[in-house]
Amino acid sequence: MSTKEWELGPGSEFRFEVDFKKTIKVRLLSGQAEYFGTELGPEAEYQFSGGENGAIFSWNGCKISVTGECSSAYVADETAMDAYINVHVALQQQRAAAHVSNHSGPRVMIVGPEDCGKTALARILLTYAARQGERPLFVDLDPRDASVSVPGTLSVAAVSQAVDIEAGFMGLVQPSSQGAGETPLVWQFGYEQPDANPALFNALVDCAASAVTRRQKTDGAASGLIVDTRGFSDVARDQTIDHAVQALRITALLVVGNERMHSVLAARFGASDSTKSESVTVLKIPRSGGAVDRSPAMRQQLGARAVQRYFYGAGRERVTSFSTVVPFDDLCILRVGVDAVAPSSTLPLGETRKLSGTSVSPVVPDESLAHSVLAVTSAPAPDDAEAAANVDAVGLQVVGFVNVTKVDMEKRRLIVLSPVPGRLPKQVLLYGNTRWMETV
Numbered sequence: 001m002s003t004k005e006w007e008l009g010p011g012s013e014f015r016f017e018v019d020f021k022k023t024i025k026v027r028l029l030s031g032q033a034e035y036f037g038t039e040l041g042p043e044a045e046y047q048f049s050g051g052e053n054g055a056i057f058s059w060n061g062c063k064i065s066v067t068g069e070c071s072s073a074y075v076a077d078e079t080a081m082d083a084y085i086n087v088h089v090a091l092q093q094q095r096a097a098a099h100v101s102n103h104s105g106p107r108v109m110i111v112g113p114e115d116c117g118k119t120a121l122a123r124i125l126l127t128y129a130a131r132q133g134e135r136p137l138f139v140d141l142d143p144r145d146a147s148v149s150v151p152g153t154l155s156v157a158a159v160s161q162a163v164d165i166e167a168g169f170m171g172l173v174q175p176s177s178q179g180a181g182e183t184p185l186v187w188q189f190g191y192e193q194p195d196a197n198p199a200l201f202n203a204l205v206d207c208a209a210s211a212v213t214r215r216q217k218t219d220g221a222a223s224g225l226i227v228d229t230r231g232f233s234d235v236a237r238d239q240t241i242d243h244a245v246q247a248l249r250i251t252a253l254l255v256v257g258n259e260r261m262h263s264v265l266a267a268r269f270g271a272s273d274s275t276k277s278e279s280v281t282v283l284k285i286p287r288s289g290g291a292v293d294r295s296p297a298m299r300q301q302l303g304a305r306a307v308q309r310y311f312y313g314a315g316r317e318r319v320t321s322f323s324t325v326v327p328f329d330d331l332c333i334l335r336v337g338v339d340a341v342a343p344s345s346t347l348p349l350g351e352t353r354k355l356s357g358t359s360v361s362p363v364v365p366d367e368s369l370a371h372s373v374l375a376v377t378s379a380p381a382p383d384d385a386e387a388a389a390n391v392d393a394v395g396l397q398v399v400g401f402v403n404v405t406k407v408d409m410e411k412r413r414l415i416v417l418s419p420v421p422g423r424l425p426k427q428v429l430l431y432g433n434t435r436w437m438e439t440v
């Protein structure tokens with residue numbers, strides 16, 4: 001494998017893309033550098049693989065070596081980091097004031113079109129805050145690109161140290177030996193897009209908001225929170241933003257790289273509206289030139305990679321997963337949001353089926369469960385089907401996931417992959433649309 005050295009001037013970044021089947025290794029040879037806010041150690045070697053795109057940024061200049069083949073690699077002198085650090089400094093001032101007054105710190109929500117770098121900005125702001133001794137909460141409301149857990153989920157996590165360079169936000173669930181944070185709270189939404197089931201999405205946002213309040217009661221609220229959202233194509237028609245802004249008591253909206261969206265949201269939430277009790281600061285933030293557009297095929301591969309990382313480890317330390325047999329009789333699988341209307345074939349062209357919000361129905365195991373990623377909740381499974389239909393499944397806390405590798409209808413059992421050895425506990429499982437098939 002060839003090694004190439006790259007010289008970065010002050011304020012520039014090395015942007016790279018790695019193919020799904022390739023790995024690169026990066027070392028810092030001199031100077032200082034960071035990866036989405038987290039400093040690179042002088043002796044360490046970092047591996048990036050599996051379709052990762054990223055940027056190694058240096059404030060004062062540095063030299064790095066890159067071993068292996070990138071599908072794209074270049075140094076950019078123009079970055080959005082000056083704007084991002086300015087936002088961080090402003091948030092840090094609000095946190096300092098909140099520590100003194102014992103009030104809530106900044107409650108920030110990042111919005112913008114798809115692939116504009118929202119998650120990257122959230123990671124940078126959270127890491128900068130953690131590096132200054134803060135403990136902000138990360139609220140992930142982007143189920144398609146769920147950063148903390150598998151696709152289809154929403155989560156709340158306390159970030160008390162720089163986000164791990166290789167494991168990313170998943171390092172919060174699978175902490176390295178350097179020390180753990182608190183376990184993130186995860187909810188199964190089950191769909192990629194909030195508008196697949198807005199009623200359920202909004203109900204889970206309420207659960208996240210209550211969890212934030214509970215955590216801040218014990219931890220203090222001065223560090224505030226940063227919310228990541230999914231990419232919006234038509235912000236004017238979207239009602240999930242309004243709900244999230246209210247439920248999470250957002251004080252600042254950062255609109256990344258879209259003038260029109262900024263003006264729509266400024267009109268909707270900004271200070272000029274005197275009818276609102278609390279106004280929201282709506283700020284325009286530049287999009288990083290490095291943020292990469294991802295095709296639907298690439299999104300699919302990234303989703304599969306996220307599940308793979310859940311079962312086998314996201315960082316350096318590998319996680320072992322185990323095959324377990326679960327008899328149908330021991331299962332209680334529930335689905336929230338049930339098809340309540342006509343089959344898709346009878347709908348006008350281009351229309352998708354809507355789901356009836358938050359109603360709960362038991363899932364009878366059959367072959368269609370193959371490759372499902374099921375959420376294991378903390379709720380004990382009721383004894384009979386009638387009791388199962390009455391479980392209040394909306395907002396159940398997820399403690400882990402299993403992947404159905406085989407459905408054996410003859411023996412009436414599932415074979416599932418689980419990161420925990422032994423029998424699957426008799427707890428309610430929540431169905432979702434996420435599918436994953438292990439490839440060797």
Ligand SMILES: Nc1ncnc2c1ncn2[C@@H]1O[C@H](COP(=O)(O)OP(=O)(O)OP(=O)(O)O)[C@@H](O)[C@H]1O
Nearest residue numbers: 054055114115116117118119120145231290291292
């Ligand atoms: N400065 C940068 N240089 C190189 N790559 C970057 C940079 N910023 C972001 N990226 C990459 O671009 C891609 C899109 O960024 P990101 O996931 O932050 O966007 P997003 O707006 O959160 O996407 P969406 O909400 O549509 O899922 C990611 O692969 C990310 O790692």
